[in-house]
Amino acid sequence: MASTTETKQKKMLILKSADNDEFEIEESVGVQSETIKNLVEDGFTFVPLPNVYTKALIKIIDYLKKHANKTDSNDEEIKTFDKDFVNTTFDDLFELVSAANYLHISCLMNMLCQTIADRIKDKSPEAVRKIFHINCDYTPEEEAKIRKANAQAFEGQFDESLD
Amino acid sequence: MEGKSDIDAAADNRISKLPEPILQHILSYLHAEDAARMSTLSKKAPSKYNSLTGAIFAAKALNVLNLDGFKIEMPCDDAGIIKFSSLRELHLCDVIVISKDLRENLLPPLYGTNVLQVNLQKRSNYSVVDVIDSMLWISPQLDTLIFTQAPRLKT
Numbered sequence: 290m291a292s293t294t295e296t297k298q299k300k301m302l303i304l305k306s307a308d309n310d311e312f313e314i315e316e317s318v319g320v321q322s323e324t325i326k327n328l329v330e331d332g333f334t335f336v337p338l339p340n341v342y343t344k345a346l347i348k349i350i351d352y353l354k355k356h357a358n359k360t361d362s363n364d365e366e367i368k369t370f371d372k373d374f375v376n377t378t379f380d381d382l383f384e385l386v387s388a389a390n391y392l393h394i395s396c397l398m399n400m401l402c403q404t405i406a407d408r409i410k411d412k413s414p415e416a417v418r419k420i421f422h423i424n425c426d427y428t429p430e431e432e433a434k435i436r437k438a439n440a441q442a443f444e445g446q447f448d449e450s451l452d
Numbered sequence: 453m454e455g456k457s458d459i460d461a462a463a464d465n466r467i468s469k470l471p472e473p474i475l476q477h478i479l480s481y482l483h484a485e486d487a488a489r490m491s492t493l494s495k496k497a498p499s500k501y502n503s504l505t506g507a508i509f510a511a512k513a514l515n516v517l518n519l520d521g522f523k524i525e526m527p528c529d530d531a532g533i534i535k536f537s538s539l540r541e542l543h544l545c546d547v548i549v550i551s552k553d554l555r556e557n558l559l560p561p562l563y564g565t566n567v568l569q570v571n572l573q574k575r576s577n578y579s580v581v582d583v584i585d586s587m588l589w590i591s592p593q594l595d596t597l598i599f600t601q602a603p604r605l606k607t
Binding site: 383386387390398402403405406407409410411413414417418421422423424425426427432435436439441442443447 | 469470471473474475477478479480481482483485486488489490491492493494578
């Protein structure tokens, strides 16, 4: 079992999404996810992912494949890929960030969190609430009080757009 | 800007609501002032204060830490906990006064710290009393509190 010679066929894994689609990937690609790595170390080659939907999984597999082949020479190419990867709607980003969190892919998680943070940083709390689908449970009086306590943070104009 | 838009339709989206730890993680990437604004999102919505207090790395060997505007790069692990309880000395370049309401709900983040140096680089609207009050809450065991550039505070 310990033979990992180059002539040996590449080890493959099957990932199954929450909507029951199956994807075959190379083990070396999959183990960039800590969650998958742990399962592989326990001898699994079939990995059900009940929290990851097909749409997000396809994108994440793309990401893992790209990043598995990282070398010094394709640095620029990967940067372009990453930039394109995060250029999507908030709801897509949220699906991806949930999936990256579940799969424990830290570089992807960092990139997604940074992207989302950069995109909400100049927005008003009202806009951010809508983007995150958060209900405001403060009374107007309570909210005014917090605004007053943090007045400095509310100076200036904020972006009200939701994209 | 009046009139409610039809955003509720989006609530059908299966992952439209992010789990709180992930939301917290995202907000931890914001700078202090943007994060302070986000503290009005909802009562449960995490803010920088929560992530500073609730969050991250066990700084056992760390004795001095310099923070610029409370921006902390979080290592991406699932525990997501910073514990500053063993931190003895802290230098800050910006301050945010943590409002009394928030203080009631949080634990002091720098419980073991006894030297706190605040180097204000920006003009601040906080009064000296508010800042000191807040700092004393942050570090109840404080021996020394050093302000450089104190005139930038309101008196």
